[in-house]
Amino acid sequence: MNLLFAMFLTILIYTFIRVVFQPKSAISELISENENKSKNVENRGSRKYSRFSLNPKLLKQEALDYEWDLSTGKWLLITLASSITLALFAYFSFGREEILLLFGFLGLGVPRILLNQKKRKHRVILLDRLLVFLNAFTSTLLVTHQPVKALKEIKELQHYTVQEEIEKIIISMNSGIGVEKSFTGLIEKYPFKMLSFYVDQLEIATTDGGGSTYKILTSVVNDIESEKTLVAKLRTELVKEKRAFYQNALFVLLMPFAFNFMPKMAEVLTGTFPGKMVIAFNFLAVIGIYFIVRKLANFNPMAEK
Secondary structure (H helix, E strand, O other), X not given: OHHHHHXXXXXXXXXXXXXXXXXXOHHHHHHOOOHHHHOOEEEEOOEEXXXXXXXXXXXXXXXXXXXXXXXXXXHHHHHHHHHHHHHHHHHHHOOOOHHHHHHHHHHHHHHHHHHHHHHHHHHHHHHHHHHHHHHHHHHHHHHHOOHHHHHHHHHHHOOHHHHHHHHHHHXXXXXXXXXXXXXXXXXXXXXXXXXXXXXXXXXXXXXXXXXHHHHHHHHHHHHHHHHHHHHHHHHHHOHHHHHHHHHHHHHHHHHHHHHHHOHHHHHHOOOOHHHHHHHHHHHHHHHHHHHHHHHHHOOOOOOEO
16 A cells, blocks of 8 residues: 555656646746756757756856856765755655655755756846946947957956856957957857847947947846836735745645644544645645745846857
8 A cells, every 4th residue: 555655656756746747738828937948958068968967076066157156076966965854754654654755865856956946047147247347348439439349448347157158258359250250259158138229239330430439338227127116016025925935835745744743633534535735735735836936036137048
């Protein structure tokens, strides 16, 4: 019976994920991100990372792109702590069935989840650095009317990661390469829609001879800042709602664990097959709602192209 329940629960979880997140489901359409963001493989320069890779070596390499030092020791500590926690949680939540300790293997996916969270936070950092660069570059360009000269003047004031891209742009433009191709590396490193539009306008302004035509770039930067402010306001307004959801979700998830200290309740719920199914469905409902809430809370009109 224990093995049967574990198999049934595994199949139920798999079916739930397939039904809720299948490409053509209504829920999938509601929470889906930009089409290009939904690819399983993402490019980072010449390297490729799978969004679902659990390989510690690849995770460490990818973490460096998000400025996170995920050493072997950190990976091991996170994995062990997560595995033990998940195994004990499953064990005590479903009537102390030994076979459910196997759910501890899910802890192997926790470093991947944390890395994806680091990635989302890193986008905010990238946007801040980009805005600092665009503001300084545009202001200087309005005075100098020379892109290369403007880049040289602001280079030392930028973050070192931006300085590297500025140096590449300067070398390319001095070699006679056009604006759009020169800024390719910057666009790949900061893949925001509005940056591509900014570069297009810069190309047009440079072709037209600059001067007053550079003023349109100021409007583009102002639009980016306005959208960033809008995103921050939306997320601030959702803080209370998200906190309320997390509190309710925690209550639902911990109730079966608490039943271990209530013999009569444990006998009815965690001690019977129908009771375990009720608990399993509650868990799946919480997980499903969490993904929907997270997607809606992370809505970003400035998402990568």
